[in-house]
Amino acid sequence: MNKILISDPTLRDGNHAANHQISVQQIAAYCDGADAAGVPIVEVGHGNGIGASSLQLGESPIPDFDILRTAREHLPHSKLGIHVIPGFATIEKDLKPAIRAGVDVVRVASHCTEADITERHIGFAREAGKTVFGVLMMSHMASKELLAEEAKKMESYGAEGFIFMDSSGHFLPDDVTERVKTLLDVLEIPVGFHAHNNLGMAIANSIAAAKAGATMLDGTARGFGAGSGNAQLEVLVAVLERLGFKTGIDLYKLLDLSDLADRELLKEIPTIRSVSVVSGLAGVFSGFTKHVYRIAKQYEVDPRDVFFELGKRGVVAGQEDLIIEVASDLARKAKASS
Amino acid sequence: MNERADKLVREDCRRVLDGREKQLAALKGDTLFITGGTGFMGTWLAEMLACLNDDFSFKTKVFLMARNTDKFQGVCPHLAGRKDMTLVKSDIRRLSELPKQTHWVIHAAVTPDNRFHSSRPVETMSTVSEGIAAVIRAADPCSDFKKLLNISSGLVYGTQPWETERIPESHVGGPVMGNVASVYAEAKRYAEIYCAAARSQQKLPVVTARPFAFVGPYQSLNTPWAINNFIHDALNAKIIRVLGDGKTVRSYLYGADMSFWLLRILVDGVSGQAYNVGSPDGISLEQLAGLIAEQFDPQPEIRIQASVPAVTQRTRFVPDVTLAAEGLKLSVKTPLKAAIKQTIEWNKLSRSTAVAV
Structure with a gap:
């Protein structure tokens, strides 16, 4: 066995x-x-x-x-x-x-x-x-x-x-x-x-x-x-x-x-949110989810776009500060194109 | 190092020589250049040669080449300070010439530490491949050159089949091709065939030794190899942790025996031939742990399957040494139990001093 x-x-x-x-x-x-x-x-x-x-x-x-x-x-x-x-x-x-x-x-x-x-x-x-x-x-x-x-x-x-x-x-x-x-x-x-x-x-x-x-x-x-x-x-x-x-x-x-x-222990049971699906597809560390949500809201960008961009950059745990950079870039691009 | 530890090593050299110094008489008055001269192998060779010079007036001049000779001077001042020994500080890849009077070379550069091979595979390969080329290039102009002993590895055979009790030099096998885990073994295979090419083209006499596993003074106890770990655990009054079911089989040759074998192969080994160097007496890790434990009072506990996950893999690494025994009359003079006893004693004597060279 x-x-x-x-x-x-x-x-x-x-x-x-x-x-x-x-x-x-x-x-x-x-x-x-x-x-x-x-x-x-x-x-x-x-x-x-x-x-x-x-x-x-x-x-x-x-x-x-x-x-x-x-x-x-x-x-x-x-x-x-x-x-x-x-x-x-x-x-x-x-x-x-x-x-x-x-x-x-x-x-x-x-x-x-x-x-x-x-x-x-x-x-x-x-x-x-x-x-x-x-x-x-x-x-x-x-x-x-x-x-x-x-x-x-x-x-x-x-x-x-x-x-x-x-x-x-x-x-x-x-x-x-x-x-x-x-x-x-x-x-x-x-x-x-x-x-x-x-x-x-x-x-x-x-x-x-x-x-x-x-x-x-x-x-x-x-x-x-x-x-x-x-x-x-x-x-x-x-x-x-x-x-x-x-x-x-x-x-x-x-x-x-x-x-x-x-x-x-749990304030909320983990669920597969839409953004988690994106994080999985993008291959970005799951622990980024809360940070991505918060920062995307702050910069008024779509958290899914943030995840895919982070995935392109190949970020790893410990590079949480890059989330701000990515969100900021996306916000700037959105502003420029509007 | 202290005098009692040095004396233990010297007595081991004398015991292993046991009247056989005549078999090494070809070295008398000659010059021997050893690459990797401050490692476990190089240090034991230096000890044996010092004994031959002191006790039997061999008058052999010895050059010990290594990248870090400073450390050796601190750890082995009794060798580093001798008039018949010269330290040469260099990377083997940068070796451009040998002393003109060089008669013999033992090429033992490159650490066998698999942690280094894993982390620095490129350096491992370049040190082996460029090293052997540098040695042969440097040996070529020496007019009185007699022979090169290329230290290869028992790992060139690849994984030893479990059903093969002892692996002979004629074994057809090899490391897993194209796998980075094979860098050391593959590099050593390359070095062997490079030697064959030099023997054919340059008529350079070359003999190869394929070392297996050893035990003895000057061996670092910090390497993650079974016997080192067991002795380390026991010396520190810890439980001897045997990973797996303890049925994995290894064999160990004592450092003093090893140095005699290597010098014999250098002197009388047939050019073009490879010789296994090691003990043919396999022992399970469970038995090995027992042999080590019984050297202590109170005996340390032995824990089989000491790791949390069960390890089921068993391996065997034991040489067939018929060729060395029949061709060169080599035998094991130090039984494993005595080898362990001496190793433990030496480590106890040396504990206040760094010993990993």
């Missing part, structure tokens, strides 16, 4: 949807439920990972250490995971304290073509005896061959597993299948997939990944995550079980957890 290792980044990716305002009480409550349900890995922190709280990316009212300490206290069985993007997170200031706080799983991430920047962070976490995964974001921006080459770098640095993220929800199932197969041909470590739901494909894509040989999948309660959200965890687990994959998660307790998240 094929086993799938589930990671739940509700309290990390969901922080994008919550403007990074998830409280310690919400963290405690959610972790209690996740631990009881047997969720193997619970990932917490700022949407862009530890050390990323900032004016530009969104400020979290809670220091990383408090988030980690709270989660650790409420996860007696589940592994505690963090998302680490070198540049936002430094080894001294962020990674060392996180490991001291009891983190079990360190997921070191970069843009899909920049695996080189992860070497030191992967090496450090590995040396600290933690399980380390390499993560490549915005993976639709790299061919499957290039993605495999970048993943191979992470493996050589010491990553014990590799996960590719469909950060803008751009993939269709065949895209995922061929990437997983290419990765498995090249890598000696397990492969995982993290979906976004812009085109309503998060579950289908995750299942395609599993059928192609991926053994790690991400899902969030009610799909709580950036933009139109992630693969909905309770649905993902139910479908996997129906297909004969084992997750080790208690489905009833997971459903209870989702209800809890619905009550305690």
Whole structure:
């Protein structure tokens, strides 16, 4: 029976949807439920990972250490995971304290073509005896061959597993299948997939990944995550079980957890808004959605045009300031042509 | 470095020589130029040659070439400060000439660290391909030149089939073509065939060594390779983490044995021949972890499938060394258990000093 290792980044990716305002009480409550349900890995922190709280990316009212300490206290069985993007997170200031706080799983991430920047962070976490995964974001921006080459770098640095993220929800199932197969041909470590739901494909894509040989999948309660959200965890687990994959998660307790998240965590359930469809088609990071809405309104331009223009420019997470530039350009052009 | 650590290495050289110094007598009074002279391999070669000079009056002049000789001076002052050793600071690609009296060359430049190959594939390929060309160009005018030992890699065989217990030099296989993950192995294949071309066209005597895996002093414990990780974990009183089910098979030759093998292949290896260099005694990673753990009291815990995701892939990397054993009478003098013991002891003695060269 094929086993799938589930990671739940509700309290990390969901922080994008919550403007990074998830409280310690919400963290405690959610972790209690996740631990009881047997969720193997619970990932917490700022949407862009530890050390990323900032004016530009969104400020979290809670220091990383408090988030980690709270989660650790409420996860007696589940592994505690963090998302680490070198540049936002430094080894001294962020990674060392996180490991001291009891983190079990360190997921070191970069843009899909920049695996080189992860070497030191992967090496450090590995040396600290933690399980380390390499993560490549915005993976639709790299061919499957290039993605495999970048993943191979992470493996050589010491990553014990590799996960590719469909950060803008751009993939269709065949895209995922061929990437997983290419990765498995090249890598000696397990492969995982993290979906976004812009085109309503998060579950289908995750299942395609599993059928192609991926053994790690991400899902969030009610799909709580950036933009139109992630693969909905309770649905993902139910479908996997129906297909004969084992997750080790208690489905009833997971459903209870989702209800809890619905009550305690979500101000609004992620939906596929029109602009999310555009973001998925344009291949732009889902986490940009709120910013695009706000800035498009400010400059009186169509947010869909903003997304397509951002897609043409190949923007990546961390380049939120380009939204203003794009909206401003569009507004200027509109004014000139009127 | 401290004297006790240096003494441990010297005693290992003496033990491995074990009356066989006569087999290296061709080196007496000659000049040997070693590229990559400050790496794990180069340092062990320097140790063995220093022992031959001190104990058996070989009077061999040794040149150690590397990009960063300053670091070596700090880490190995007992070698760097010797009158019979000369440090040459240069990038192998910029090597234009050898000392005129050079008789022998061991070309060991290029790090085997796969992290470097992954991050710097172009530099990896250019260092190997331009490096071998530079060495052969530089060796050509040396009137008394005797032989070049080209250090290749066991990776030129590609993935070892699981059902092949030991991989012989005659194995027909290779790295995955056109894949950037193959840059090091492909570059080494290129270097091998470049040597064959030079042997044919320039009549330059060239022999090739294909190293497998090693253990011993001077090996950095920070590289993400199984044996280094296990020793590192144990030295730091941590759990020894075995990824996967522990059934992956490797073999390890001790540094002192390796240096003797390489010098033997240089001296008596048949020009045009490639020789596997490594231990033929495969060991599973689970057993390896056990061997390391039993060197400590209290023994560290060993955790199989230590990573959260289950790793199911098993690989094997073990050489068939019949050619070296029968042709050059080479054998493993340091059993793995003793090799591990010495490595741990040396690292304990050297802990206050940086050892990664």
